[in-house]
Amino acid sequence: MNVFLVETDKTGLQKFYEEIIGKFETYAPVEKFGKYDYKRVLKLSECNPDSPIETTMSVKPLFFPKTAKIMKFVEDSSGTTVSETEEDPFAGKRVILGVKHCDARGLQVLDQVYKWDYIDTDYQKRRENTIIISARCDKAGAQCFCTSLDYDVENSDAHDIRIVNGLNGKTYIQAITEKGETLLKSFSLQSTAPDVAKDEISKHYKSFEASFRLKMNYSEVNAKLQKLFDSPEFETVSSNCISCNTCAFICPTCHCFKISDEKIKDAGVRYKSYDSCNNGYFTLMAGGHNPRPVKYRRWRQRAMHKFVYYKERFGVNLCVGCGHCAISCPVNISIFDVVNQVAKV
Amino acid sequence: MEQLLVPVLCKVDKIIDETPDIRTYRLKMNDPARMESFSWMPGQFVEFSLLGHGECTFCISSSSTRQGYFDCSIKRAGIVTADIHSQLEEGMDVGIRGPYGNWFPIDDIKGKNLLFVGGGIGLAPLRSLIQYCIDNRKDYKDFTILYGARTSSDLCYKEEIEEWQKNPSLKVILTIDKPEETWKDNVGVVPKILEEVVKPKTENTKVITCGPPIMIKYTLISLDKLGFSPSDVITTLEMKMQCGLGKCGRCNIGSTYVCKDGPVFTYAQLKSLPDEF
Numbered sequence: 001m002n003v004f005l006v007e008t009d010k011t012g013l014q015k016f017y018e019e020i021i022g023k024f025e026t027y028a029p030v031e032k033f034g035k036y037d038y039k040r041v042l043k044l045s046e047c048n049p050d051s052p053i054e055t056t057m058s059v060k061p062l063f064f065p066k067t068a069k070i071m072k073f074v075e076d077s078s079g080t081t082v083s084e085t086e087e088d089p090f091a092g093k094r095v096i097l098g099v100k101h102c103d104a105r106g107l108q109v110l111d112q113v114y115k116w117d118y119i120d121t122d123y124q125k126r127r128e129n130t131i132i133i134s135a136r137c138d139k140a141g142a143q144c145f146c147t148s149l150d151y152d153v154e155n156s157d158a159h160d161i162r163i164v165n166g167l168n169g170k171t172y173i174q175a176i177t178e179k180g181e182t183l184l185k186s187f188s189l190q191s192t193a194p195d196v197a198k199d200e201i202s203k204h205y206k207s208f209e210a211s212f213r214l215k216m217n218y219s220e221v222n223a224k225l226q227k228l229f230d231s232p233e234f235e236t237v238s239s240n241c242i243s244c245n246t247c248a249f250i251c252p253t254c255h256c257f258k259i260s261d262e263k264i265k266d267a268g269v270r271y272k273s274y275d276s277c278n279n280g281y282f283t284l285m286a287g288g289h290n291p292r293p294v295k296y297r298r299w300r301q302r303a304m305h306k307f308v309y310y311k312e313r314f315g316v317n318l319c320v321g322c323g324h325c326a327i328s329c330p331v332n333i334s335i336f337d338v339v340n341q342v343a344k345v
Numbered sequence: 346m347e348q349l350l351v352p353v354l355c356k357v358d359k360i361i362d363e364t365p366d367i368r369t370y371r372l373k374m375n376d377p378a379r380m381e382s383f384s385w386m387p388g389q390f391v392e393f394s395l396l397g398h399g400e401c402t403f404c405i406s407s408s409s410t411r412q413g414y415f416d417c418s419i420k421r422a423g424i425v426t427a428d429i430h431s432q433l434e435e436g437m438d439v440g441i442r443g444p445y446g447n448w449f450p451i452d453d454i455k456g457k458n459l460l461f462v463g464g465g466i467g468l469a470p471l472r473s474l475i476q477y478c479i480d481n482r483k484d485y486k487d488f489t490i491l492y493g494a495r496t497s498s499d500l501c502y503k504e505e506i507e508e509w510q511k512n513p514s515l516k517v518i519l520t521i522d523k524p525e526e527t528w529k530d531n532v533g534v535v536p537k538i539l540e541e542v543v544k545p546k547t548e549n550t551k552v553i554t555c556g557p558p559i560m561i562k563y564t565l566i567s568l569d570k571l572g573f574s575p576s577d578v579i580t581t582l583e584m585k586m587q588c589g590l591g592k593c594g595r596c597n598i599g600s601t602y603v604c605k606d607g608p609v610f611t612y613a614q615l616k617s618l619p620d621e622f
Binding site (some may be wrong): 117118259297304313 | 347348349350351352354355358375394396397398399400401422423424425426437438440558583584585588590591592593594595597598599601605619621622
């Protein structure tokens with residue numbers, strides 16, 4: 001594939017964003033009380049695609065909603081009728097701006113579980129109809145460690161379009177996928193000679209990588225954890241956890257859910273909503289048996305699922321190093337610290 | 346819409362009281378064409394919902410060699426099962442998704458002696474395979490069923506067991522934990538009867554077992570003592586599940602999805618899993 005690369009500047013980029021918002025159903029990071037979250041936007045002034053800090057919630061809810069209706073049901077004397085709920089609000093064509101590398105990678109990781117065996121067509125449709133445009137990650141945040149994991153941030157194909165600040169003051173808009181290229185072409189943007197641009201992008205990533213405070217040796221941590229199921233450290237690292245499940249809700253890759261019914265008189269709705277392996281009742285069976293009855297076992301599941309089991313099953317790590325969980329945790333537990341401490345033997 | 350999670354409506358055709366806390370619900374799909382094409386393998390499970398109360402995982406306790414219906418045998422154990430027992434009546438609708446999961450290795454056990462070891466409600470998944478094997482009797486050699494429960498009134502499928510006892514090609518051994526006045530069969534826990542009364546030969550034999558955790562634990566020890574290889578012992582695992590589709594993350598043991606890779610495992614396979622079930 002030819003590299004479709006556009007050289008522009010800050011004003012050109014603003015114009016590009018404005019055009020997208022004008023043409024597409026667009027979502028982007030919107031600030032509220034000093035925090036950012038992805039919201040539907042109608043004009044550029046409402047949002048900040050280059051928000052300096054991570055969004056609090058990942059981009060996940062736009063593909064895997066916090067709560068989704070599965071169906072409605074009504075009972076009467078002739079029996080039960082099951083009917084579809086209203087149309088999927090996320091199924092249409094749309095663009096998401098300002099998606100950081102970690103967040104976009106999170107979607108690629110989620111794709112694996114949704115496409116194996118039973119294919120979740122609702123999720124796939126949302127994915128297919130969405131164009132993902134990156135944020136300009138210039139500098140790592142305090143809890144970021146995406147460059148330490150099992151994916152190549154610089155050559156990632158998780159975005160459809162990537163936006164990079166050159167160190168030379170220029171801004172580059174690069175198509176990564178065909179979907180992205182088609183969009184850039186439809187905006188009658190001209191591709192520039194790629195040599196200088198590629199060099200600038202590569203310089204940008206070198207400086208980006210140098211800005212990381214957190215670094216780990218992923219393959220070593222992964223290899224060690226495989227043998228540490230019985231490590232007593234899991235008790236130490238999880239002792240402060242208050243089991244609030246915030247980490248799982250905001251995580252770009254946590255995908256556990258529960259199914260629950262709400263019924264008033266003869267009619268009701270069945271919902272699918274987020275759940276977390278940190279919940280005490282998560283594996284509790286009728287009759288009282290619970291394979292993970294204590295907190296450290298649930299934390300062990302969380303850490304091992306992220307850094308061992310998912311990798312073993314689907315070939316990708318279930319943690320993308322975004323640091324969202326560490327930022328929002330009320331008792332300052334960081335998955336980075338947890339796996340490093342357990343693997344520090 | 347979450348297409349994968351929408352159930353199909355079925356009618357409760359018949360409710361059979363098995364024991365004071367176990368009932369068998371015989372189900373038929375509301376759409377007859379769908380019922381006719383509905384096929385499952387022994388050991389597979391369904392997601393069963395009493396709409397408005399919740400969805401639970403139950404194995405199908407009958408065999409698809411007996412067409413036109415399927416059974417779920419349900420023990421009153423938690424919130425939804427209590428609602429099912431108290432509110433679900435014949436003629437009412439339930440939601441069904443499935444069949445899901447793997448099944449008993451019917452090809453591997455062909456030409457073998459079969460030994461079924463069941464306890465309490467654990468006979469439910471075995472019954473699906475027992476019926477299947479009875480309906481294909483010529484494919485299997487000796488056929489022994491050891492079944493136990495706490496008391497005689499806790500034995501499931503009493504009428505069907507009488508039929509099995511009358512069938513000259515089956516050997517049926519029943520036991521209860523403590524003596525009862527009118528009980529003439531064996532008394533003692535399943536592993537004890539297995540060792541002292543059944544005394545099975547290991548040669549060319551596959552053991553299929555299911556029951557409460559404590560029974561399984563000691564049965565596995567007995568089978569080991571009797572010389573059975575862990576790869577010849579097959580069981581079906583109980584784990585909390587919700588989606589049945591390998592998505593919701595509830596039934597994971599290590600990188601294994603019990604709802605997809607199981608619920609049927611050999612004892613050899615179980616030994617390789619992290620100790621978390």
